[in-house]
Each structure stands twice: as C-alpha cells, then as structure tokens.
Amino acid sequence: MAINIAKSCEGSFYPFSETFTLNDSVLDGRLGKITSPCVVDGTYVVEGNNVHIESRVKFSIEFICDRCLAKTDRDFDIRYIGSYYLDSTEKSEGYIPYFNDLVDISIGVEPEVLLRLPSRVLCKPECKGICQKCGIDLNEDTCDCEVATEASIGTNNNPFAVLKDINNSTGGAGNGSTEG
Numbered sequence: 788m789a790i791n792i793a794k795s796c797e798g799s800f801y802p803f804s805e806t807f808t809l810n811d812s813v814l815d816g817r818l819g820k821i822t823s824p825c826v827v828d829g830t831y832v833v834e835g836n837n838v839h840i841e842s843r844v845k846f847s848i849e850f851i852c853d854r855c856l857a858k859t860d861r862d863f864d865i866r867y868i869g870s871y872y873l874d875s876t877e878k879s880e881g882y883i884p885y886f887n888d889l890v891d892i893s894i895g896v897e898p899e900v901l902l903r904l905p906s907r908v909l910c911k912p913e914c915k916g917i918c919q920k921c922g923i924d925l926n927e928d929t930c931d932c933e934v935a936t937e938a939s940i941g942t943n944n945n946p947f948a949v950l951k952d953i954n955n956s957t958g959g960a961g962n963g964s965t966e967g
C-alpha cells in the first residue's frame with residue numbers, strides 16, 4: 788500500500804511496485820465497475836523531505852456502452868508523476884503529504900485515474916445502439932420499426948409509386964420488343 792523510504796539514500800532512484808484497490812469514487816458516479824487491482828510500477832527518489840514518483844499505472848474497468856448498454860471492458864496503462872512532502876514540513880503547491888517514512892501513492896494516483904477516464908465509452912466504434920422504439924439491440928438484430936418507416940416513404944406516401952409500377956410493366960414490354 789505504501790512505499791517505505793526509511794532506508795532510502797537521498798538522490799538515489801529506487802524501483803518499486805505497489806498494488807492496491809482503486810476506490811469506486813474514481814468512477815465519479817458513472818456506471819461501471821473496477822475489475823482489477825491497480826498496479827503501479829515505477830521509481831522514486833528522495834530529495835530532502837520530498838519524494839518524487841515516476842510510474843506507470845495499470846487497471847481495468849468494466850463500463851456500460853453509452854449507446855447499447857453492453858458491458859465494455861477497458862484496460863488502462865497511464866503514466867503517473869507525483870511529488871510528496873513529509874507532513875510535518877512546509878507544503879509545496881501540488882505536493883501530496885506523506886507520513887513518517889510511508890508514502891501512500893494511492894492518494895495521488897486516484898485523482899489522476901479519475902481525470903484519465905474517458906467521458907464516453909462505446910462497445911465498438913460503429914455501435915448501432917438500441918432501437919428507440921422497441922428496445923432491440925441493433926448490433927445483433929434488426930427490427931420492423933426502421934423497415935416500416937422506409938416502406939411507408941417508398942410506397943404509401945409517394946404519389947409517384949403508382950407511375951413507377953406502370954413504367955415497369957410497359958418498360959418491360961418495350962425492352963422485350965426492342966431486343967426481339
């Protein structure tokens with residue numbers, strides 16, 4: 788959960804790997820669920836009362852498609868850079884406090900995760916969504932709602948539909964006679 792810097796020499800870079808569970812608050816009220824632990828791999832360096840972190844953060848979230856409501860998995864691999872200050876010392880802007888020799892990076896990582904989540908998630912770029920009328924998933928099936936609309940434009944509401952039928956029958960005969 789926290790990096791222990793008690794035995795770290797100032798100015799040296801140390802590798803670290805931390806795993807923790809992201810708080811649901813990173814979803815910021817949107818539908819979805821965190822489906823993996825948050826794994827942070829990187830290096831840290833101690834500089835006076837400050838600790839600087841550079842890392843990669845990996846985690847997975849199951850979203851709900853904004854168009855068709857299908858469950859949609861997303862894997863994230865983001866870069867995280869943060870600076871921490873010992874709580875008893877004067878704080879610097881943008882720095883996050885740590886206590887004793889323990890640096891809890893989840894405090895800095897979670898707000899970063901929240902910022903990096905997409906505002907809109909689709910199960911696939913060309914997702915057709917669900918029919919507004921009957922609620923069918925248009926990615927998997929078609930419904931009569933659309934077809935009925937097209938048919939009504941094509942025949943019932945088109946005054947030239949009748950003419951088209953006449954043209955077809957006479958035209959067919961004409962073609963036949965020309966060829967023959």
Ligand SMILES: [Zn+2]
Binds near residue numbers: 855856911
């Ligand atoms: Zn979808």
Ligand SMILES: [Zn+2]
Binds near residue numbers: 922933
């Ligand atoms: Zn429909």
